[in-house]
Amino acid sequence: QNNSSVKVIQTTCPYCGVGCGIDVEVKALSLVGSAAHPANFGRLCVKGAHLLETISPEGRLLQPAINGQTASWDEATTLVALKLQQTIAEYGPDSVAFYVSGQLLTEDYYVANKLMKGFVGSANIDTNSRLCMSSAVAGYKRAFGADVVPCSYEDIDQTELLVLIGSNAAWTHPVLFQRMEQAKKSNPAMKIVVVDPRTTASTAQSDLDLHIKSGTDTILFNGLLNYLKQKEAIDRCFVLENTDFADAAFDAAEPYSPEKVSELCDVEYAKVLCFFEWFAASTSAISFYSMGINQSVSGVDNANAIINCHLATGKIGKPGSGPFSITGQPNAMGGREVGGLANMLAAHMEIENKQHNALVERFWSAENMVKTNGLKAVDMFEKLHKGDIKFIWIMATNPVVSMPNRQKIEEALLGCDTVVVSDTVSKNDTLKFANIVLPATGWSEKDGTVTNSERRISRQRAIFSPTGQARHDWQIICDVAAKMGYQKAFAFTHVSQIFAEHAQLTAFENNGERALDLSALADLTKQQYDVLQPIQWPVNKANPKGSSRMFMDNKFFTDNRKAKFVAILPKPPEQVTCKAFPLVLNTGRVRDQWHTMTRTGNAARLHQHTAQAQLSIHPTDAAILCLHEGDLVSLRAQHSPLPVILPTLISKNQREGELFAPIHWSKTWSSHVNITSLFTDANDKISGQPELKHAAVSLKKT
Numbered sequence: 126q127n128n129s130s131v132k133v134i135q136t137t138c139p140y141c142g143v144g145c146g147i148d149v150e151v152k153a154l155s156l157v158g159s160a161a162h163p164a165n166f167g168r169l170c171v172k173g174a175h176l177l178e179t180i181s182p183e184g185r186l187l188q189p190a191i192n193g194q195t196a197s198w199d200e201a202t203t204l205v206a207l208k209l210q211q212t213i214a215e216y217g218p219d220s221v222a223f224y225v226s227g228q229l230l231t232e233d234y235y236v237a238n239k240l241m242k243g244f245v246g247s248a249n250i251d252t253n254s255r256l257c258m259s260s261a262v263a264g265y266k267r268a269f270g271a272d273v274v275p276c277s278y279e280d281i282d283q284t285e286l287l288v289l290i291g292s293n294a295a296w297t298h299p300v301l302f303q304r305m306e307q308a309k310k311s312n313p314a315m316k317i318v319v320v321d322p323r324t325t326a327s328t329a330q331s332d333l334d335l336h337i338k339s340g341t342d343t344i345l346f347n348g349l350l351n352y353l354k355q356k357e358a359i360d361r362c363f364v365l366e367n368t369d370f371a372d373a374a375f376d377a378a379e380p381y382s383p384e385k386v387s388e389l390c391d392v393e394y395a396k397v398l399c400f401f402e403w404f405a406a407s408t409s410a411i412s413f414y415s416m417g418i419n420q421s422v423s424g425v426d427n428a429n430a431i432i433n434c435h436l437a438t439g440k441i442g443k444p445g446s447g448p449f450s451i452t453g454q455p456n457a458m459g460g461r462e463v464g465g466l467a468n469m470l471a472a473h474m475e476i477e478n479k480q481h482n483a484l485v486e487r488f489w490s491a492e493n494m495v496k497t498n499g500l501k502a503v504d505m506f507e508k509l510h511k512g513d514i515k516f517i518w519i520m521a522t523n524p525v526v527s528m529p530n531r532q533k534i535e536e537a538l539l540g541c542d543t544v545v546v547s548d549t550v551s552k553n554d555t556l557k558f559a560n561i562v563l564p565a566t567g568w569s570e571k572d573g574t575v576t577n578s579e580r581r582i583s584r585q586r587a588i589f590s591p592t593g594q595a596r597h598d599w600q601i602i603c604d605v606a607a608k609m610g611y612q613k614a615f616a617f618t619h620v621s622q623i624f625a626e627h628a629q630l631t632a633f634e635n636n637g638e639r640a641l642d643l644s645a646l647a648d649l650t651k652q653q654y655d656v657l658q659p660i661q662w663p664v665n666k667a668n669p670k671g672s673s674r675m676f677m678d679n680k681f682f683t684d685n686r687k688a689k690f691v692a693i694l695p696k697p698p699e700q701v702t703c704k705a706f707p708l709v710l711n712t713g714r715v716r717d718q719w720h721t722m723t724r725t726g727n728a729a730r731l732h733q734h735t736a737q738a739q740l741s742i743h744p745t746d747a748a749i750l751c752l753h754e755g756d757l758v759s760l761r762a763q764h765s766p767l768p769v770i771l772p773t774l775i776s777k778n779q780r781e782g783e784l785f786a787p788i789h790w791s792k793t794w795s796s797h798v799n800i801t802s803l804f805t806d807a808n809d810k811i812s813g814q815p816e817l818k819h820a821a822v823s824l825k826k827t
């Protein structure tokens with residue numbers, strides 16, 4: 126049933142962090158990119174364009190279920206509340222956990238976080254965004270004192286140099302990449318540099334490609350920092366007046382001459398030098414980075430090595446300049462705004478900062494305010510595996526497929542007393558471990574907000590009524606909270622009330638010392654929320670129409686308002702190759718699929734570009750192993766008992782000794798391909814982000 130009284134509904138794409146606006150013609154049931162949305166100006170990529178083909182009652186979860194038997198909502202939520210209470214009473218609040226998702230809307234995220242951190246009294250709520258951008262968050266916090274993306278997409282149109290690092294944006298963030306192509310067309314003098322171990326679709330438009338050896342990003346950017354210093358290309362005034370610890374960072378970078386970088390990164394010397402010269406000579410530069418940087422045991426150092434180069438040259442807070450992490454998910458950013466990570470509180474505040482903690486406790490009238498950080502995703506599943514966590518509620522994500530070390534995740538869920546799964550679809554490998562299944566509404570049925578990679582908050586709006594008995598995630602959580610006795614704090618009857626409370630919290634006792642400030646939206650009525658137009662935070666008295674660029678006043682959010690350089694000591698990936706496991710495995714997305722395919726897998730047209738998972742291998746490696754195109758191969762990793770079997774794609778786009786396979790396929794879609802099962806728990810010590818770009822594997826023709 127659709128909302129046919131309205132002609133066109135403006136909403137936002139639920140896939141990547143570009144956050145494209147979409148206009149849905151309700152009667153004709155068709156969609157186009159919103160011409161007025163500043164993220165896409167009418168453009169859509171193929172995934173967004175085929176969204177309506179993914180909407181079908183077939184394969185949807187329609188009714189709550191308890192131990193495989195259908196149940197009423199009252200029975201299901203009563204049981205969830207009871208199990209939560211019993212587990213907390215018997216084992217304490219840290220024996221329960223929520224594992225949530227960048228697919229949730231900000232309002233869903235807000236109430237889940239409020240329930241756990243303010244009322245259950247545990248910070249064991251983490252999100253699949255941990256797998257996506259937690260290293261970028263930690264990098265920003267170390268450098269700027271807050272999780273702040275400095276730039277906007279409009280900076281692309283104004284830059285002289287655009288550096289893409291560990292990002293195949295042409296496939297993963299297509300509309301953003303189209304904007305880069307357009308900027309290049311409008312200004313042919315603009316240079317594009319791509320830093321990636323693979324030759325990708327993004328390389329086609331580049332002026333320079335650096336096919337660095339996997340896991341050597343910190344060496345490259347230490348080399349750049351050192352070069353900038355040696356060539357006196359430093360903005361001395363900016364560094365002196367607005368930053369700390371530059372000397373330590375320069376000292377750490379000193380061993381990395383261009384020659385050394387060329388040798389260690391295994392890239393031609395001339396290319397290294399050319400990149401360094403271009404960065405030094407440009408008056409503006411943007412460094413875009415995503416999973417290739419973040420999904421590493423050096424993820425946070427990777428981010429800070431890049432940020433160091435921007436601080437050294439003052440290429441930040443100015444048009445066309447800045448370090449710019451691109452988020453993978455539609456609402457990874459909104460989630461972190463309301464404290465979706467186990468080490469954060471709502472409104473970007475810190476759990477272990479006494480002042481922040483007391484402020485949030487007061488604002489929420491919290492009954493059991495958490496005092497210490499919770500478990501990040503990998504550690505959470507480790508504790509689940511050990512039996513220390515007895516209750517887990519998984520919302521809108523499929524960790525059996527997306528987390529590393531599938532066998533361990535399966536064992537952990539099998540051994541857990543209570544597993545609750547809220548999801549929209551039945552094709553989900555995690556679902557079979559659930560004792561309690563809760564059908565949730567999905568894109569086109571939900572109302573709420575998301576925040577894209579450039580801090581822009583946009584509305585997702587409902588087009589259809591919920592399918593079956595599906596309910597909104599925020600309603601399910603509030604229902605459970607009420608049944609636990611917290612009716613007053615969760616008495617929300619409309620999603621706009623949750624957004625208003627979130628905005629009020631960002632403004633509460635905030636004298637400008639906290640970056641996330643939505644004070645100008647704090648009194649938004651339901652009517653105003655309904656027509657809310659895309660807007661970039663902060664949205665406050667000084668910037669009632671939002672803020673496109675941060676740090677224009679060279680003031681950061683650290684104690685002394687100065688940005689911090691971080692001295693980077695490069696370290697190798699955790700898994701090193703050896704005789705038994707001689708090849709490096711890298712993973713990523715293909716153009717037309719999304720995550721574990723629970724949505725895109727339903728659209729026949731989205732299978733045309735890449736019909737199956739394939740293993741890309743360099744021709745020399747293929748020749749050594751006597752492999753021909755399409756041969757089935759078996760991939761093994763030391764820790765994983767099960768091989769992954771898939772056909773080969775012989776490609777010069779790979780470096781020798783390095784393989785690539787897509788992340789999307791799983792048991793649901795084919796019997797032997799779940800590539801993340803070959804990865805270990807290796808993760809960044811600061812951010813907890815798993816190293817999903819570098820595993821040591823062996824390969825055998827089957």
Ligand code: SF4
Nearest residue numbers: 138140141145170173
């Ligand atoms: Fe959706 Fe991203 Fe494509 Fe835009 S670029 S239509 S947000 S998938």
